[in-house]
Amino acid sequence: MNVFPEGFRHLPGYLDEAAQTALLDDIRAIVAQAPLYTPAMPRTGKEMSVRMTNCGTLGWVTDKERGYRYQDTHPVTGKPWPPIPASLLDLWRSVADFPDDPEACLVNFYDARAKMGLHQDRDEQVFDAPVVSVSLGDACLFRVGGTKRSDPTTSFRLESGDVVVLGGSSRLAFHGVDRIYPGTSPLLKNGGRINLTLRRVTT
Numbered sequence: 016m017n018v019f020p021e022g023f024r025h026l027p028g029y030l031d032e033a034a035q036t037a038l039l040d041d042i043r044a045i046v047a048q049a050p051l052y053t054p055a056m057p058r059t060g061k062e063m064s065v066r067m068t069n070c071g072t073l074g075w076v077t078d079k080e081r082g083y084r085y086q087d088t089h090p091v092t093g094k095p096w097p098p099i100p101a102s103l104l105d106l107w108r109s110v111a112d113f114p115d116d117p118e119a120c121l122v123n124f125y126d127a128r129a130k131m132g133l134h135q136d137r138d139e140q141v142f143d144a145p146v147v148s149v150s151l152g153d154a155c156l157f158r159v160g161g162t163k164r165s166d167p168t169t170s171f172r173l174e175s176g177d178v179v180v181l182g183g184s185s186r187l188a189f190h191g192v193d194r195i196y197p198g199t200s201p202l203l204k205n206g207g208r209i210n211l212t213l214r215r216v217t218t
Contacts, residue, residue: 071117085139
C-alpha cells in the first residue's frame with residue numbers, strides 16, 4: 016500500500032478515453048500556437064530531457080542565463096501563451112478545492128527516454144493553492160516524498176487519464192518521474208507521455 020504525504024491525492028482513471036482524446040485535441044491546438052521547445056538548466060545550460068510549452072496568462076520557463084521563472088511570453092516565439100482550455104479549467108474547479116482559477120499550465124512531453132529528477136514546485140509567489148497534474152499517453156513511474164530531499168519516497172505508476180493533486184503540506188513535496196513505460200497507451204500515435212501541470216502563481 017502506498018503511503019502518501021498529507022494533502023496528496025491520486026485520482027486514477029479520472030479522465031475516460033473520450034475525455035483524454037478531447038483534451039489531447041486541446042493540447043495540439045496549444046502546441047500549434049506555442050511550439051514545444053527544449054528548456055535548459057540554470058547555470059550549467061544542460062538541456063532537460065523533456066520538451067515543454069505552456070498555456071495561461073503565465074508560463075514556467077528556464078534557461079542558463081535567467082534560471083527558473085514565470086513570464087507571459089513564449090521564450091522562442093516571443094508571443095503570449097494561448098489561454099488554458101475550458102476542459103482544464105473545469106478539471107481544476109472539480110478537484111483543486113480552491114476559489115481562484117490557475118494562471119499557468121505547464122505542458123511537458125516525455126519521450127521513451129525522458130525523466131524528471133526529484134524537485135519541488137516552488138517558483139510561485141504563494142503556496143496555498145494546490146498543484147494539479149494530469150497524465151496523458153504512456154504510463155510512467157512517479158515518485159513522491161516529503162518536503163525535504165532526504166525524506167523517504169513512494170513510487171507508483173501513473174496511467175493515461177490519471178490526475179494527481181499536491182495540496183496541503185504535500186504542496187511542496189519533492190516529486191519526479193523515474194521512467195516512462197513505452198507502448199503502454201495508444202493515445203499518442205508515436206508514443207510518449209504528456210504531463211499537464213496547473214498552478215496558481217500570484218496572490
